[in-house]
Amino acid sequence: MTIVSGKIEPLKRLKETLHSHGIYRFNSISDINAFLKQYESEKKDIPATVKHSTDIEIKDLEEASSNAIKLRDKNILTKFLYYFKARKLIRSHASLVNNYEAVLSRRSSDSYRKLELIKETVEGLYPLIAGAVGENAVVGELQKLSDKYYLINDFSLKFDPPIFNKRENDRIYSIQIDHLLVCQSGLFVLETKNWSSKSIEDLDLRSPVEQIKRASFALFVFLNGDNSQGLIQNHWGSKKIPIKNIIVMTNKAPKSDFQHVKVLPLDKLNGYIKYFEEIFDEVETENIFNYLKDETL
Structure with missing residues (x-):
């Protein structure tokens, strides 16, 4: 197999441009192609994905606040150390539980906007993507x-x-x-x-x-x-x-x-x-x- 040195330039520029837009989910052209193919499916799954992650967060907060309360009530020293931490965890948990539907709605909307932004950014970078695809194919052939x-x-x-x-x-x-x-x-x-x-x-x-x-x-x-x-x-x-x-x-x-x-x-x-x-x-x-x-x- 051919001995290869260096990465193709369009792929480097593509990653740099994506990172400048705060997009880090892609490590290859295949990742981008998979995203574009699965975009509608990922968009459709957003409500369920958000609900699942929020439910896990509530469960984790409940467990963390319970542990903080136990440590707070253990003795005078731990009461001082864990009083504010326990209060913050309890309030965060209560806020999610009491505003559950509103939180799901807001987080879903944010996810829709982020997903749409990723799609618009990727589609706007088509010349770079096309260049990277072509050069990647040439490297594969030469190898x-x-x-x-x-x-x-x-x-x-x-x-x-x-x-x-x-x-x-x-x-x-x-x-x-x-x-x-x-x-x-x-x-x-x-x-x-x-x-x-x-x-x-x-x-x-x-x-x-x-x-x-x-x-x-x-x-x-x-x-x-x-x-x-x-x-x-x-x-x-x-x-x-x-x-x-x-x-x-x-x-x-x-x-x-x-x-x-x-x-x-x-x-x-x-x-x-x-x-x-x-x-x-x-x-x-x-x-x-x-x-x-x-x-x-």
Whole structure:
């Protein structure tokens, strides 16, 4: 199985956004999907759930107040220590019992509002969720490769001074790559898009082709430039580290071909990667991986 380093970026951002809204119940995309499927059922169960939790609270308060009263009446010292605690517990218990129906109604209403807020927040984060779903699928597919393959998720670098792309007149200060695969045939820069046909035709969306070419250029210069000091040494000199660019479309895919960038559906990904001839041995491959893993932000 492929050796994996790092978490996918959309999933990290998704969790951070959910936490900023006070939502901590989701640990994975599967949890979110399950919530959306079971939303109506969970909403329907709210009155029974609230009643059950309130009944348990009443029972616990009754038991706690009874114990506090026994300790209060034990002797003079404990009377002083437990007098206010017993009174507070008795009042809390009485308040719940005497206002039972009103409490159930208020708590049910609060639960409805919280559940609706969670649903609205999750639905509003659909682009992030779609991105996380797509990247998670790509990671799952790449993990089917052998342990001679190394995957770095959410790979990013900063450059100081920036790398200058003369052809594009572009100074590159940083790059971020969805997935960087290191293997004996070189490096594969992978950008994942879980796009619909409408998104593919949307002129307002940034071209993933230009995005991946820009990152690949900077990474190639970083690894093979004059300042790299030759990461892979050979008795003939420093070996170049080739980089190939792949855009993985986990939903719809464009019909066009693009120069220097391969666009693939998910089920063709591993076959394309394994097509290329090995040029590094296992030690060299691991060295490249460790070097890049240490360099990433």
